[in-house]
Amino acid sequence: MERIARIAAHLNPQFSLQMEGGSGLERVDCRAKGGSPGFKVAILGAAGGIGQPLALLMKMNPLVSVLHLYDVVNTPGVTADISHMDTSAVVRGFLGQQQLEDALTGMDLVIIPAGVPRKPGMTRDDLFNINAGIVKTLCEGIAKCCPKAIVNIISNPVNSTVPIAAEVFKKAGTFDPKRLLGVTMLDVVRANTFVAEVLGLDPKEVDVPVVGGHAGVTILPLLSQVKPPCSFTQKEIDYLTDRIQNGGTEVVEAKAGAGSATLSMAFAAVKFADACLHALRGDANIVQCAYVASEVTELPFFASKVRLGRNGVEEVYPLGPLNEYERAGLEKAKKELAGSIQKGIAFVRK
Numbered sequence: 073m074e075r076i077a078r079i080a081a082h083l084n085p086q087f088s089l090q091m092e093g094g095s096g097l098e099r100v101d102c103r104a105k106g107g108s109p110g111f112k113v114a115i116l117g118a119a120g121g122i123g124q125p126l127a128l129l130m131k132m133n134p135l136v137s138v139l140h141l142y143d144v145v146n147t148p149g150v151t152a153d154i155s156h157m158d159t160s161a162v163v164r165g166f167l168g169q170q171q172l173e174d175a176l177t178g179m180d181l182v183i184i185p186a187g188v189p190r191k192p193g194m195t196r197d198d199l200f201n202i203n204a205g206i207v208k209t210l211c212e213g214i215a216k217c218c219p220k221a222i223v224n225i226i227s228n229p230v231n232s233t234v235p236i237a238a239e240v241f242k243k244a245g246t247f248d249p250k251r252l253l254g255v256t257m258l259d260v261v262r263a264n265t266f267v268a269e270v271l272g273l274d275p276k277e278v279d280v281p282v283v284g285g286h287a288g289v290t291i292l293p294l295l296s297q298v299k300p301p302c303s304f305t306q307k308e309i310d311y312l313t314d315r316i317q318n319g320g321t322e323v324v325e326a327k328a329g330a331g332s333a334t335l336s337m338a339f340a341a342v343k344f345a346d347a348c349l350h351a352l353r354g355d356a357n358i359v360q361c362a363y364v365a366s367e368v369t370e371l372p373f374f375a376s377k378v379r380l381g382r383n384g385v386e387e388v389y390p391l392g393p394l395n396e397y398e399r400a401g402l403e404k405a406k407k408e409l410a411g412s413i414q415k416g417i418a419f420v421r422k
């Protein structure tokens with residue numbers, strides 16, 4: 073009976089609370105036999121369009137030993153489903169605000185895709201009014217329960233939600249700029265795909281730095297720095313820049329009211345989370361683009377290549393040489409970013 077109770081408690085912490093009251097049973101950390109030691113990861117917004125495939129992919133990650141799935145709806149079903157996968161990570165579900173602290177306690181990495189997505193005709197900034205409050209509440213929980221966790225923010229508008237998270241952590245006295253990262257990986261994933269198409273290469277061989285932020289003109293692909301070294305016609309540069317900057321809108325319009333990118337985003341989020349976990353493990357030379365606290369420009373936050381290590385962001389790389397087209401793009405990006413950052417900061421300080 074005790075073994076069965078323990079397993080049930082992992083699927084639904086509410087069950088373990090009932091058992092504790094009734095029989096004095098303690099919640100024991102029961103890892104699947106053969107499960108390797110690894111990192112504890114929480115996904116907040118785990119029942120959503122991004123959250124579900126992200127949970128699936130993280131359950132397959134051998135670096136994850138414990139996977140906490142938190143949402144305000146549907147986590148029991150998603151957790152039951154994913155927990156049947158015969159990979160070693162132990163999965164637990166958490167439902168609603170009253171279980172947020174249990175979901176976060178002890179986590180090494182917290183990934184946040186919670187919040188509403190765009191519909192056609194909306195900008196990412198149109199999501200601010202709803203998503204700002206969601207991110208603020210979740211980050212207050214992180215500050216309280218796992219202040220040392222690496223935090224990956226996916227919820228839009230990323231250009232503002234990352235400054236919101238920073239302000240919450242500052243207020244709580246837990247802000248560590250190395251541990252807060254806005255996920256701009258999907259811009260890189262798209263840029264690699266579209267550039268590979270133009271060059272006739274396998275996307276795996278292509279590396280396009282994308283800097284700035286994560287909305288429209290703030291998404292700045294540095295096509296002059298593509299690896300392997302290559303050149304583009306002005307027509308190709310215009311086409312690629314426009315397609316990369318508006319890749320999100322392309323998906324929103326194709327989904328015609330049913331949401332925004334979820335599958336490619338889950339893929340990108342896992343690529344990024346996996347890089348963070350490898351870095352936490354101590355692997356060397358882990359470099360990815362991310363939207364972080366930065367001194368690369370005069371703005372307090374900016375996306376550029378960063379080197380990840382055991383403490384999160386170990387080094388923020390400068391932009392490198394830009395051509396005239398990219399310098400003009402940078403000025404436009406900075407202008408819009410400044411407003412979005414300020415809006416996020418003001419939301420918490422008000």
Ligand SMILES: NC(=O)C1=CN([C@@H]2O[C@H](COP(=O)(O)OP(=O)(O)OC[C@H]3O[C@@H](n4cnc5c(N)ncnc54)[C@H](O)[C@@H]3O)[C@@H](O)[C@H]2O)C=CC1
Binds near residue numbers: 123143188203210334
């Ligand atoms: N950074 C990026 O590159 C990308 C960001 N996004 C953003 O990711 C967010 C999520 O997108 P989808 O998964 O498609 O949306 P969705 O609506 O399918 O899922 C969002 C989930 O968040 C949950 N949620 C709402 N309030 C919550 C709260 N207070 N605590 C925990 N969970 C809560 C909902 O119940 C839902 O399950 C959106 O803001 C979207 O704009 C989407 C694609 C790319």
Ligand SMILES: O=C([O-])CC(=O)C(=O)O
Binds near residue numbers: 189196258320323
């Ligand atoms: O476009 C959106 O609203 C979702 C998003 O951030 C992306 O797909 O890049």
